[in-house]
Amino acid sequence: MAENRKYEIDPVTGSPIHPYSWDGIGELETPPPRWWVLTYAVCFLFAVGWWVAYPAWPYIAGYTKGVLGFSTRADVAEQIAAAKAAQAPMNDKLAALDYAAIAADPELMHFATAGGKALFGENCAQCHGSGAAGNVGYPNLLDDDWVWGGDYATLQTTIEHGVRSTVDADSRQSQMPAFGKDGILTREQVDDVGAYVLTLSGTAPADAAAADRGKAVFADNCVACHGDTGAGLRELGGPNLTDGIWLYSGDPKAVAAQIWNPRHGVMPAWAGRLDPLAIKKLVLYVHDLGGGE
Amino acid sequence: MSTTVNTRMPQTIDEADIPVWSHRPKVTPKKVKGPIRNLKWLVMAVLLGVYWGVPWLRFDRGPFAPDQAILIDLPGRKAYFLWFEIWPQEVYILTLLLIVAAIGLFAVTAMLGRVWCGYTCPQTVWTDLFMTVERWIEGDRAQRIKLDKAPLSLSKLGKRLTKHAAWLFIGMMTGGAWILYFNDAPTVVPQFVTGQAGFAVYATVGFLTFTTWLMAGVARENVCMYMCPYARFQSAMFDQDTLAVTYHTARGEKRGKHKAGESWEGRGHCIDCRQCVEVCPTGVDIREGLQMGCISCGLCVDACNSIMDKVGLPHGLIAYDTERNVELMAAGQPRKWNFFRLRTIGYLAVFAVAGLGVLYGLLARAPLDAAVIADRNPLYVRLSNGDLRNGFTVKVLNKTNSPQSVSIAITGLDGGEIVIPGHEGETAPVVEVAPDTVAAVRAFVKLPPADWKGEPIDFDFTVADPTRGLSVSVPTRFEGPSK
Numbered sequence: 001m002a003e004n005r006k007y008e009i010d011p012v013t014g015s016p017i018h019p020y021s022w023d024g025i026g027e028l029e030t031p032p033p034r035w036w037v038l039t040y041a042v043c044f045l046f047a048v049g050w051w052v053a054y055p056a057w058p059y060i061a062g063y064t065k066g067v068l069g070f071s072t073r074a075d076v077a078e079q080i081a082a083a084k085a086a087q088a089p090m091n092d093k094l095a096a097l098d099y100a101a102i103a104a105d106p107e108l109m110h111f112a113t114a115g116g117k118a119l120f121g122e123n124c125a126q127c128h129g130s131g132a133a134g135n136v137g138y139p140n141l142l143d144d145d146w147v148w149g150g151d152y153a154t155l156q157t158t159i160e161h162g163v164r165s166t167v168d169a170d171s172r173q174s175q176m177p178a179f180g181k182d183g184i185l186t187r188e189q190v191d192d193v194g195a196y197v198l199t200l201s202g203t204a205p206a207d208a209a210a211a212d213r214g215k216a217v218f219a220d221n222c223v224a225c226h227g228d229t230g231a232g233l234r235e236l237g238g239p240n241l242t243d244g245i246w247l248y249s250g251d252p253k254a255v256a257a258q259i260w261n262p263r264h265g266v267m268p269a270w271a272g273r274l275d276p277l278a279i280k281k282l283v284l285y286v287h288d289l290g291g292g293e
Numbered sequence: 294m295s296t297t298v299n300t301r302m303p304q305t306i307d308e309a310d311i312p313v314w315s316h317r318p319k320v321t322p323k324k325v326k327g328p329i330r331n332l333k334w335l336v337m338a339v340l341l342g343v344y345w346g347v348p349w350l351r352f353d354r355g356p357f358a359p360d361q362a363i364l365i366d367l368p369g370r371k372a373y374f375l376w377f378e379i380w381p382q383e384v385y386i387l388t389l390l391l392i393v394a395a396i397g398l399f400a401v402t403a404m405l406g407r408v409w410c411g412y413t414c415p416q417t418v419w420t421d422l423f424m425t426v427e428r429w430i431e432g433d434r435a436q437r438i439k440l441d442k443a444p445l446s447l448s449k450l451g452k453r454l455t456k457h458a459a460w461l462f463i464g465m466m467t468g469g470a471w472i473l474y475f476n477d478a479p480t481v482v483p484q485f486v487t488g489q490a491g492f493a494v495y496a497t498v499g500f501l502t503f504t505t506w507l508m509a510g511v512a513r514e515n516v517c518m519y520m521c522p523y524a525r526f527q528s529a530m531f532d533q534d535t536l537a538v539t540y541h542t543a544r545g546e547k548r549g550k551h552k553a554g555e556s557w558e559g560r561g562h563c564i565d566c567r568q569c570v571e572v573c574p575t576g577v578d579i580r581e582g583l584q585m586g587c588i589s590c591g592l593c594v595d596a597c598n599s600i601m602d603k604v605g606l607p608h609g610l611i612a613y614d615t616e617r618n619v620e621l622m623a624a625g626q627p628r629k630w631n632f633f634r635l636r637t638i639g640y641l642a643v644f645a646v647a648g649l650g651v652l653y654g655l656l657a658r659a660p661l662d663a664a665v666i667a668d669r670n671p672l673y674v675r676l677s678n679g680d681l682r683n684g685f686t687v688k689v690l691n692k693t694n695s696p697q698s699v700s701i702a703i704t705g706l707d708g709g710e711i712v713i714p715g716h717e718g719e720t721a722p723v724v725e726v727a728p729d730t731v732a733a734v735r736a737f738v739k740l741p742p743a744d745w746k747g748e749p750i751d752f753d754f755t756v757a758d759p760t761r762g763l764s765v766s767v768p769t770r771f772e773g774p775s776k
Contacts, residue, residue, distance in 0.1 A: 004307050004308050004309050005307075005308045006305045006306070006307060006308070007306050007307070007308060007311065008304065008305055009303055009304060009305060016306050016311050029311060030315065031311065031312045031313065031314050031315040032315065033314060033315055033317065033515075034314035034315065034317075035512075036314070037313055037314040129670070129671075130670060131668070131669075131670030131671050133670065133671035133674065140674065142674040142682075142684075143674050143675060143676050143682075144676050144677050145676075145677040243677030243678065243679075244675055244676075244677065244678075244679045245676075245677055288714075288735075290682065290684060290737055
């Protein structure tokens with residue numbers, strides 16, 4: 001490097017030509033403009049300043065923290081705090097007003113359902129589906145059929161205490177006897193009452209005689225919870241059998257199976273996991289989905 | 294143009310002598326007087342007047358919209374331009390406007406050369422303004438060169454500081470005017486002065502103050518030479534009929550010094566006074582021919598004509614002229630102008646079509662529009678009475694400056710019933726839409742099972758305002774289970 005080479009000068013541009021040439025093609029060593037060189041130097045200095053000011057260099061078990069003490073985690077925490085502070089006036093209003101008053105205020109309602117949608121996606125969508133349409137065994141929240149009721153207060157109780165929750169004494173409880181498995185009814189009786197139940201919602205039975213026989217079985221065993229007409233009893237959690245909505249499918253075999261050995265879903269109690277305001281937002285969101293009473 | 298090779302250039306250079314950066318000569322333009330300079334003053338005054346004045350124009354749009362004639366409301370996502378108002382979804386109008394501007398630039402360039410560069414480009418206008426201020430503070434070319442060479446003294450430091458302070462002030466005014474296009478001018482100015490404006494406002498003004506100072510004060514002609522892409526592709530629009538600042542070589546050469554009373558026989562009219570080079574804001578020598586550095590400002594024309602007056606020769610040794618005319622004049626024939634030719638007529642045609650497109654877009658803008666978003670998750674819900682229900686979000690766009698009531702109804706769905714929460718039982722619920730907003734209305738459509746045949750049914754939402762005679766139909770479809 002100590003050797004001081006002579007560069008030829010290109011007569012057209014006045015720039016030095018690099019001594020290396022490739023197949024007779026040389027390269028000009030045109031000096032860059034001054035502003036470019038200076039900008040380059042300033043960028044280097046900026047980088048050094050950055051190393052000092054911000055977290056930069058990793059070592060085995062840690063990293064240089066930088067004199068400004070910046071951390072992305074603290075930054076996020078700050079932003080979350082700022083977002084919470086910005087929501088506080090609306091949240092305070094929501095907490096203070098009752099459901100009817102909130103529903104009458106479009107702006108508040110918009111805020112509440114937007115929050116409810118986010119909470120629903122985090123806590124409820126796992127069972128009820130992201131669109132709240134439910135699944136076999138998990139109730140559809142969009143329709144107008146409610147086992148326990150679909151008004152604001154009932155929805156709040158259901159969310160707070162859950163259904164058949166083992167940890168909440170106030171949880172909604174209902175249990176249908178296993179009519180077949182426990183030997184209360186014979187196989188024939190179960191099939192008959194299944195055929196009859198299907199006629200309640202207007203389905204023409206495959207075997208009209210069986211449905212006729214089932215009517216008596218129904219009157220003896222089912223009306224206590226499902227009501228005389230089969231329209232259900234909400235106080236007891238007895239589902240309405242006269243509508244076209246089935247939690248465990250309206251297929252004759254599925255209906256018979258549910259009478260023989262019923263399945264019972266469990267919904268967690270959310271009081272304590274979610275704060276009252278979050279539950280309020282969820283109630284408003286679910287009520288607003290289209291089936292609220 | 295043939296390449297000039299400087300025979301006095303050294304043949305070799307030591308590696309150690311290659312400079313770290315290139316040494317570009319500083320351009321120190323001289324003051325010039327003349328009709329073209331006066332035209333440039335006028336254009337500059339008009340353009341700067343427009344830039345600083347327009348945000349203060351008021352335009353009454355009623356109580357629900359801003360009264361600033363030209364305003365880009367970024368938080369509200371609306372742009373106001375006199376009678377017109379553009380929403381984000383109408384940005385295609387802006388695209389057309391950009392096409393109009395580009396084609397207009399091409400047409401003007403093909404006809405008149407780089408007049409945009411020389412007269413109206415903000416870089417030129419602001420550089421001109423900065424140079425004028427520099428001339429007031431540091432004097433004309435000779436004094437400035439002397440000052441550059443002088444050792445640092447209190448007087449030099451004072452002049453430099455005054456100059457940069459003045460430049461930064463202009464820069465701040467430039468950035469300050471920019472924000473007025475995005476904020477209500479009479480509101481934001483007092484806020485700015487009292488420190489109550491938002492961060493974005495101060496950041497924008499600060500940034501533009503710096504860039505204005507950098508571009509118009511420091512970088513100047515380098516912007517045209519190294520940064521501007523337009524300077525690089527302008528040659529694509531040039532032909533032999535394009536007007537450009539032209540040195541009439543045949544008349545000027547052979548150049549040389551001339552003493553009063555000497556004969557002009559056997560020599561050219563150029564007396565090699567270098568006035569054309571000294572006044573040039575980009576530091577080029579126009580006598581070398583058309584070149585990228587020439588922004589077509591014509592100051593050399595004024596400079597040369599004033600010299601021609603002194604030596605008693607006709608004007609026009611350097612003039613706005615075309616390549617064709619240069620050849621015709623060299624051959625002793627009269628000039629021919631050919632502004633409207635296939636190329637320029639083509640540009641003007643595209644210009645007109647795109648311009649009409651913009652006008653159509655602005656004039657045909659409907660005051661009421663609607664969009665329907667069908668729920669996808671789930672597609673349908675079965676209700677307890679067996680009815681099928683689909684959920685929709687109907688977006689109603691009220692593009693007027695006053696609140697409007699519109700009715701929402703469905704057509705083409707036999708047996709279907711619309712239910713808008715809060716409007717149960719109405720066949721065509723009427724909803725209120727605030728001025729200049731999009732209302733999102735939840736609408737359910739119910740269909741009895743008897744009317745469901747197992748195939749999706751196409752139907753329309755009709756959003757109407759009978760009082761204004763407006764109606765928008767949006768097609769959508771009703772979904773249900775396959776049978």
